[in-house]
Amino acid sequence: MEQEINTQELGEKIVTVLKTIYDPEIPVDIYELGLIYDVMVSTDYDVKILMTLTTPNCPVAETLPLEVEEKVKSLDSVKDAEVEITFDPPWSQDLMSEGAKLELGLL
Numbered sequence: 661m662e663q664e665i666n667t668q669e670l671g672e673k674i675v676t677v678l679k680t681i682y683d684p685e686i687p688v689d690i691y692e693l694g695l696i697y698d699v700m701v702s703t704d705y706d707v708k709i710l711m712t713l714t715t716p717n718c719p720v721a722e723t724l725p726l727e728v729e730e731k732v733k734s735l736d737s738v739k740d741a742e743v744e745i746t747f748d749p750p751w752s753q754d755l756m757s758e759g760a761k762l763e764l765g766l767l
């Protein structure tokens with residue numbers, strides 16, 4: 661019998677990893693910044709992450725998605741990870757967590 665995949669548990673592990681990745685210009689992790697729109701985990705342990713950047717010409721546009729992919733792939737239970745960048749909807753400060761807003765003095 662195949663082992664049942666616990667996508668929620670794996671999703672939480674992925675979020676923990678995402679919280680270790682920071683936007684170099686802002687002292688807040690990309691998850692709290694609201695740059696991660698969706699984390700999808702298939703029953704094959706393939707992960708797809710839909711994320712955005714603070715601006716389309718963000719200085720880390722090339723490196724940040726790769727860092728996300730590599731760190732998520734480093735999890736034992738993840739077979740493969742793919743990051744898709746979208747600007748729809750465009751990122752805004754409204755997407756930030758309260759903690760991130762507080763840290764940046766926006767509250």
